[in-house]
Amino acid sequence: MKKLILGIAIVSSAFFFGQKQEKPDVNAQLQASNKAAMDAYQSKNYAVAAPKFVEVYNLMKTNGQDDKIYMYYAGLSYALANNVDESIKIYTDLINSGFTGVQTQYTAKDVKTGEVTSLNKGIWEGLKNTKSKDYTDFKTEQTKSVEPDLYETLSTLLLNAKKNDEALALIEKGLAKYPNNAKLKEYQGSALYATGNTDKFLTNLKEQLAKNPNDATNWYNLGVLQAKTPATETDAIASFQKAIELAGTNTALLNNSYQNLVYTSLGDDAKAVESINTLRKSNPDEATKLIEARKGRFNKALPYAEKWLQTNPENIDAVTTLREIYSITKNQAKATEMKAKQAELEAKQPKQ
Template identity: 30%
Template sequence: MKKTISIFSALLITAFSFGQKKELKTAEKALKKGNTVEAKAALSSIESIIDGADAKYKAQYYFLKGQTYQDLAEKGMDTEASLKIAGDAYNKLFEYEKEQKNLKYTKQAKPKLQTLISKTVDKAISAQKVKDFTKASELLHLTYTLQPENKDFLYFAASNSISAKDYDTALKYYEELKEANYTGVRTNYYATNVADGKKESFPDKTIRDLSIKAKTHSNPTMEKTKSRLPEIVKNISWIYTNHIGDNEKALKAVEDAIAINPDDPGLLLTKGNIYYKMGDTAKFKEIMKEIIAKNPNDVDSYYNIGVISAENGDVEEARAAYAKVLELDPGYINAGVNLSKTYLDEASDVVDEMNKLGNSSADNKKFEVLQGQQTTLYRKALKVLEGISVNVPDDAKILKQLKGLYSFLGEDEKFKKVKAKLAELGQ
């Protein structure tokens, strides 16, 4: 009895394998003739039993399925679904043949998958050009599912979701990127062309080094691109703060990223901005100082300290911060304008005091003292404005302030030059 069962089982296995082989051949022939629908039908008939197939049939099945659905997509038949099925089939093939240590079909399928990805990206770019950001995001996310190891596609899908104002989808994608600690950092390779002395970029280190060995290029260098993680976390926190209204989750997202990248000033700035939106200016200033401790030349953090200090009425600290900004970057216009404003505002307060005085001898003496203070403050403001006007000689707002100060201080020649300059600008 046992022998009978064994023979019967063997017959079943033979018939099973024969059926698979027949349908795979049918699909292969149909594809060669361009009859994709027939190929799809043949493959569908064995889909439910393919898991138990012999290794050689299983690999061939995934390869043919990838080809079939790629062809369906190219013919516009349920394009996006077909693209996804094709990509899934190819990726299953790669995984399966890697386990089997036999890359027969993988070698043929890899360039096909790359073609599929390129066409999908082209569709996404076309959607972007007509501002269909939702479609672009869908296509880029689809591309990511086709090549999940390349998270650049997920990053661009999230960016398009932001443009489409689909913040829920953007948040989902950004959260996935943050969890993966995606930075998008790339190393770019350069060398100087010996013939013309110009710096050229290379697709990779190997090609660059070959050019150096060939002596067509010299001075090899490399540069890393800026991390995208601060932008990702900034957008996550923005969505939580402005779209969802959850500052705690916004802070947690930033804290998680800082734990992994403690020296990234962009993440600290995002954290500071959240506290600023929450009205905690003291914490905001504290974080700006933390950034400066890590990077003493961070002019933006000094500027932010100046703004917060001015808002809180700490004029001297504001002036010190703005002055430091101008020391590090004389062309930082806003810092110069704000610094001059602190002197002009103080002068305005002095003028208010002068206007309250009477005509007594004591009041007249006090008036002279206050007028001296006013003049001193105007000269301090003037010095700052003259310094920044060098970098923006045609800024009408600054020129008008200079004109008023020159007039008050009796500097006639400078007054005439500024007046003429404003006339040239139509002011």
């Protein structure tokens, strides 16, 4: 699961309503709420900014302007404040409402200053139609849709909240609208795996790797799935090796890949030992063959285990595994070295 990264330039706006006589302070209240929201957001005080953006939205809606961009800002702020439940609720409502965030911006160049200024639509049209000498270069531009961002962010929020079925349904809904969205395809894989749809997850991984064969994490995930089936263990080893090749300085991925290379190479060792013990008396020749085959698997796993320990020298699992491998492969000196290393690491463990 990829870390949730959120960021957007939130632009302050000026508000002017035709004030009703019974609410002479509505503009002042709106301006104050907007300023409080903006100041809190810029100060990264997202827990304060979020409800203030909701307040701005409600004030505007009460006065006839249903501008959901402020709910979008609120949802973003709640997410940044780690208030996942509120953020999920807002993002869900925005998606269900069909909100895209697309707006038309009206600009003109101030002749005196030479600066491009954003204007209210009515003012912009008035200045343009009267051929004002104070402004030139009248332009309109539509902002980019934020709908893909809504789907991406809500998918991540749901996955992080372990609401995997909801996440999968949302992702598939998003992909129906944006079939080439790389992030949603990636999140789809995470959701499929989390919901136990391993066959679909495998297909998803292969599709992702066809598009981006340099994604080390996807190679690792593919290896994990392939390692679950004896018939594809060789493929799993190749996938883990590819992940290592592409991992760079990602020590966690290197550690996990080498660990899985070891375990995949060893296979189901407990089952192998059980078979050997069963055959020792009834069929010693067959038992000997199984013993030799087991030694072969341990020899195969040895270089991976050594690399595993090199990658993570303080990993007690790597040490104990390597100790056993050295014992089976008759390298007693190294086994003794690993025994001492194991004792050293165990001594550092916190007391229970």
